Amino acid sequence: MGSPRTSRKSRGSRRRRWASLLGATALAVTAGGALAAPAGAASNVDFATHCIPPAIAGLPPIDGTTTAKITVDNTSPKVGDTVTVTYTVVAAAASNPTAIDLPADIMTPTGKVTLGGAQTGDVTVAGPRKNDPVPGHAAFPSFSMTGTFTVTSPGAITLSPGDYNIHTSYLLELDTVCTVTNPPAPVSETVTAAANPPANTRSISLGSASGSPGDPVAFTGSGFTPGATVTVAGRSGSDETADRTTVTADSSGGISGSLVVNDLTTSGLVAYEGGSWSSDLGAGPVAYIVIDDTPVPEGSQKLTTTVKAGTLSMSQAGDAVAMSAVDFGSGDASTGDLNAVTVKDYRGGPAGWSLTGKVTDFSGPGAKIDAGKLSWTPACTTKAGSPSTCQAGSAGVVGSAGATLASAPDGTLTGGEFTANAGLSLHVPAFTTPGSYAGVLTLTLT
Incomplete structure (x- = not known):
């Protein structure tokens, strides 16, 4: 058994060897003071950062500077909306402390974004386990983390970068925690939230669904x-008829009365506050049919016909998409175009529709590509003369949870023919096992 001095020397030697071995996953901090940046929309800001490398790396805490940027998917939300926040560390207060090259995809960042102004609190954000290889002594690459928060108060809400942690998975699972030295950090983004008006709960019901011309309902x-x-x-399609009356709502907001319906084209009744119809201040339309029982004059014949309501349907231009190949190790995107989907809405009612899609994992030779790697950029066109106008879904991840490809809103009279398609992009991780991969994209029309 060695002397105490020998034991301490031995322990110190082992510590240095561990630090040399595991230093590849530790973070060294670049010294420098915080540079105050003026608040502004989605601007880069610098802030002083205190980082603590993993203890086993044998490196002391070091103070440095982080450059970061906060972006959001909606700068003008309403109360109740969900806002997606992206925290990008443009230049970390860290670099590879050793001459050892670090492999790709060993870094998993997490952190928080600090809210201020009309709404306070922290937004938890996280990033994927993805990074480019880092040469020895080179700066760590930029990385992004995302999260969401629900708007609870109207007004200007500021967003500042907060503490972050870099978890590394190379030889051992280690964490390097970086905190804001003088919180909060400078404001990088500001959103202005509007008050959300209460939902329209107005409703109207009728004593009968049909009647002869001149009958009161x-x-x-x-x-x-x-x-x-x-x-x-009265309402005929999207136009009002001459059949109308006014009443005064009682102390509880209720109304009652009767309306004499004379116009043979009346197909429904509406009720609204103000000088003209508004979906925000109105109710209906509620279906009402005027039965034309006018006697046929002598020597005449009454001709009738019926417009039959159809169905909501869709068809595809094909059932297979061959996406572009990617090179092994490149981590590039495999791209393609969704076969065009034709939606026919011949129901002739007030209901809109929604076309959504979801995808399975892409299975290959003993491996798979996660469904969340597939994104699309939807587009939708409306055939001339259609009562409705379709809306393309938002560009973004499809995944197993699904996303909207296209939709048409509810209205007084809806219908028409529409064509939806999308550009597809599958992010293939670097060094994915070579071979053919296939996933199934399922479209649902409701």
């Missing part, structure tokens, strides 16, 4: 502004 309603003047009118 009883109606009741609720959810209107107490004491407001409410117009009850």
Whole structure:
């Protein structure tokens, strides 16, 4: 058994050997003071950072500077909206402390974004386990982390970069924790939230669904502004007919009365506050049919016809997409185009529709590519003369949870023919096992 001095020397030698071996996963901090950046929309900001490398690396805490940027997917949300936040560390206060080259995809970052102004708190963000190889003594690459928060207060909400942690998985699972020296860090982004008006709960119901010309139809309603003047009118498609009356909402917002319907084209009744129809202040339309029982004059013949409601359907231009090949080790995107999808809405009612898609994992030779690696950029066109106008879904990840390809909103009269398609992009991780991979994209029309 060696002397105490020999034992301490031996322990110190082992510590240095571990530090030499594991230093590849530790972070060295570049010294420098914080550079205050003015607040602004999605601007890079510098802030003083205190980083603590893994203890086993044998490196002391070092103070340095981080350059970061906060971006959001919506700078003008309403109360109740969910905002996606991306925290990008443009230049970490860290570099590879050894001459050892670090392999790709060993870094998993997490952190937080600090909210201020009209809403306070922290947004937890996380990034994928993905990074380019880092040469010895080279600066660590930029990385991004994302998270979401729900807007709870109207007004200007500031977003500042907060503490972050880099977890490394190389030889051992280690963490390097970096904190803001003088929190909060400078503001990088500001969103202005609007108050969200309460949902429209106005409703109207009828005493009967049909009647002869000149018959009165009883109606009741609720959810209107107490004491407001409410117009009850006939509707033919998207136009009002001459059939109308006004009533005053009682102290609880209820209405009641009757409307004499004369116009043979009336197909429904609406009720609304204000000088004209508004979906925010109205109710209906509620279906009502005028039965034309006018006697046929002597020597005449009454001709009738019926427009039959159809169905909501879709068809595809094909059932297979051959996406572009990628080189082994490149980590490039495999791209392609979704076969065009034709939506036909011949129902002739007030309902809109939604076309969504979800994808399975891409299975290959003893390996797979996660479904979350597939993204799309949707597009949608409306055939001329269609009552509705389709809307393309948002560009982004499809994944197993699914996303919207296209949709059409509810309306007084909807329908038409639409063509939806999308550009596809599958991120193939670097060094994915060579071979053919296939996933199934399922589209659902509702």
